[in-house]
Structures are given as structure tokens and as C-alpha cells.
Amino acid sequence: MTSIDKSITAAEIREIFQNRHDSFESEDGRKVLISHFGTFSQDLVSSLSSNTEELLISSGDKRMVVKRLFSILIEGLQNIRLHGETDYSGRQLGYLIVARGKKDYRVIMANIINPDDQDKVEKYLEDINHYSAAELKETYLSVLTNEFLSQKGGAGLGFITTRMKSGNPLRHSFYALKNDKMLFTFDVQVDRAL
Secondary structure, eight states, rough: OOOOTTTTHHHHHHHHHHHHHHHHHHHHEEEEEEEEEOOOHHHHHHHHHHHHHHHHTTOOOOOHHHHHHHHHHHHHHHHHHOOOOOOTTSSEEEEEEEOOOEEEEEEEEEEEOGGGHHHHHHHHHHHHHHHHHHHHHHHHHHHHHHHHOOTTTTHHHHHHHHHHHHHHHOEEEEEEETTEEEEEEEEEESSSOO
């Protein structure tokens, strides 16, 4: 009988998180405002959201920038909670990094996904990244009115909403983890001058 090392997935994700966090800290003029690695309870999502909103308001950015970033943050954190897969210990691991630069904010979120979903997610994100503003709105309304919404949420509406609110393409990466797991990372840029 083969024993599965249940700590491998957590250690792998922590290393990816730490590398990403460190790369932001070393970028000229960028500061990490909030970061978290681990599980995301509803209470933690609420706390992270309100703390981030307070930091954004105190930074003096335009109200529209704060609203957009806050909306993207809530959407992403709920996505981690609703759609994140669990590791072998039953933990729904993920991470969040919010960083401020001179011209933009970056929000990076990650969660475990089923490797079978990689192609579907990648194609969907590539498609909406190439849509014009009108095509995004049309797709959003079409999905909202015509598509079946899954029990966990809505047929990709979060990605469309995030793309619309950020005004920038959505970056993403996939990392193969040991024990047949995969980490999906999602990187959103919100310009500070809207």
C-alpha cells in the first residue's frame, strides 16, 4: 500500500505564493497591501474585504477605482470559496495578494482546481480577453438571461464581470501539483487613473 504525503500540496502552493509575493516586493514602486495563504472562511473573506477597502479609501484613490477593485476582490474570493477543490486533507487551499503600484493595483488569487478543467477555463479566459467592451456586455447579458447557472454559481459570470470591471485582460497560470492536483492563479490589473 502506497502512502500519500498530504502535506505536499500545501507546501507546493505555499512556495508558489511566496515566490509571487517576493516578486511583487522586489518590483520598483510596488507594495503588497494584503496577502493570505491558506483557507478562506466566510468570516475571513469579510475581514479581508473590509480591510482592503479601508486601505484603498485611505490611499486617496478615486472612488470608482476603489469600487472596482473591491468588487473584483469580492468576486474572486467568493470564487475561491465556491469553486476551489480540496487537497488530500480536505482543505480548500488558496492565496490572495493585493499590491499597489504607481499606476495600478494588482490582485492575484489562486485555488486548487481539477486538472480536467484546465482546458475549459483557459479557453474561456482567452475568449473573453479578446472580446470588445460591447461583446463582453452582450455575453454577460446572454449568460445572465439564457444560460443554466450551476449549483455553485454562475456559468463564468465572475470572469466576465471581473474583465469588465478591470478594463484589462485577465492573466492566468496553471501549476501542476503532485498527487494529481492543479493550482489555478488569476491575476487582475486595475489602473489607478480611470
